[in-house]
Amino acid sequence: MRHLAMLALLATSLGWAQIPSDLQPSATNVWGAEYPRVDSTGRVLIRIKAPEAAKVRLNFWSGPKMELEKQADGFWTVTTPPLVPGFHYYTLIVDGAEVSDPNTQAYFGGGRPVSAVEVPEPGSTYYSAQDVPHGQVREVWYPSKITGSWRHALVYLPPGYDTETKLRYPVLYLQHGGGEDETGWIRQGQANFILDNLIAAGHCKPMIVVMAYGYARRAGEAPPDLSGKPFGSPAMLKAMQDMASVFEDDVVQALIPYVDSTFRTRSDRDHRAMAGLSMGGMQTFQITLNHLDLFSYIGGFSGAGGMLVLGDRKLDPKTDYNGVFADPSAFAKKVHLLWLGVGTVEPERMRAGLLRLHTSLQDAHIDHVFYESPGTDHEWQTWRRDLKDFAPRLF
């Protein structure tokens, strides 16, 4: 035990000694916080005050799990190996309590507010604020008879929306993943900057993007008790399935009518798209394929037909999804784009599901795009790249 501790200490010391001088506070830090810091190789230095703790562990969700080392001043520190560029969720486990690092902004993931660092991607400017016209993101509250409540959504309006008052715009419905919420695509994904930059470069059409809260229960129904149920557990999966059908009704009967009556949309099916990541991709498949009268562009980012409908089996084009995949040419006439994406280093289960759907669609002669994000996991850098590839193909 003592030997292991010595090794850990040695490793940490070496880590410190090797830190290049270009350590910078993460872009996700709160005002004035010097830690966490990120260097140009992607290493992250975490530091938290916990003077009376016996053990502090670092838990990057798609990355390293490491012990922090106690320093003489009551702070605990650790330096990670290089992480791939992008946005990385993490928590700290202080004597068994899994908590956020108070030094970063909180991002909603895993069903709770958690910490994150941003590792810059050299040369990538497509998801940050550039000197181009900026759209607005609006918070709206729409009434839903399905849920019997006011529901919160974010709506991106492209630059010029307020001045070009005669123009009407196509709409992309863009959903977050399981454990995240309607703020994810803006705060984690920076979707507004991705759209601003694509639109400014002429790479995609000006469009409205609607980001809704993907959880729903019918008016009067009790909430599922998910306390203590880890993300991805059977209880959470079941809750997702139940919710997916409620959310489907909410999107079709409450959200779309609200958006079309509130904003200057083009409200025919040729100008309505839906995409989502992980759980949001599964919801997208269910909602769009049950309502091809409403949607003609479909995107599944690291989640699509998978878990909710198909489980571990291949797609049967004759029967699954009401048989919409049975006739490839009829499908191609109706659906202008079917788009699937997955990161090359996502967990095997995730990749297997997407790859199985991809090959199922190939076997069924269904035209579609299959995109693999190099070197990225089940994480936001994958989904930023997905949106960057997907949006220019719309409308």
Add this chain to the structure above:
Amino acid sequence: MRHLAMLALLATSLGWAQIPSDLQPSATNVWGAEYPRVDSTGRVLIRIKAPEAAKVRLNFWSGPKMELEKQADGFWTVTTPPLVPGFHYYTLIVDGAEVSDPNTQAYFGGGRPVSAVEVPEPGSTYYSAQDVPHGQVREVWYPSKITGSWRHALVYLPPGYDTETKLRYPVLYLQHGGGEDETGWIRQGQANFILDNLIAAGHCKPMIVVMAYGYARRAGEAPPDLSGKPFGSPAMLKAMQDMASVFEDDVVQALIPYVDSTFRTRSDRDHRAMAGLSMGGMQTFQITLNHLDLFSYIGGFSGAGGMLVLGDRKLDPKTDYNGVFADPSAFAKKVHLLWLGVGTVEPERMRAGLLRLHTSLQDAHIDHVFYESPGTDHEWQTWRRDLKDFAPRLF
């Protein structure tokens, strides 16, 4: 020590035994979280998992500090005495690490994301979503040459803004407190619902509300290192003073021009107001009184002339604030409303500053409103009431 522990255990047991059956999850909880729970007397039951912790303390910022008691299942619990109705920030201190409770949403306060509970106020509907037309809250990014950056602000647009396209609206600039950010008035204060309800009842004029990020530093200047400096420390106060003048330039030279060119505002001084809470009240006094060519309505919520300009002395109407208070009738002609508010149970230093300013203004024969929120501390329930009293007096 053992005796104290026994007493604590006894107190906790009694607490549990007395809990009425109307304990409900707090409105601030994340989806599915059963804790924290609040009963109809305002008591709060907190519960967190920390199986290996030696000591867990609860820290309500304007409320009780208590030890949690370890249960056999690895969870720690505590029930507070009754809290006054409203929104209450808290943190948990797990073996010396001050962290958020993962069971609630995160709210930006004290310079970091923290937890909170909402204790319902019986009969009060003015700050919650009612079945009335809802305005929208827009996220905007405005360019500032003062700070050399894109700055984020939230803008409330009243119901009808998008359909009554010929109408122009007066504007209230509404600032958060020290340690908070531009999201505070919406997420903690629910200012949008307060305005929706006042407007629907005909109690206030439809208006635009601009909520900006109150921290600023000049382009090229290094950030102040506030890590480890507690909220309210001399270092933070100095940083606030430095920032106030940069923020003043940002508001006058970047934000107001952006708002007036982006939204359908009435851009004369008779239709522009500013108010803020705590630090935001001090910024409001500085900015409005230096720019009476731009503003004619002024509100200081639990913060006004106080710390930043006057320190612990009385106002000298002849010299302070460029002598604007020297001539009461000239002041009354220029300033349509000067409004001060403070909670009756705020810390003595806060109350003393506001009361001293109030009596200074009385002595100088300056017409103003002085409002005291009964039973509330330096906290959001005070500021919600302030806004409810202040907004109907505008425009």
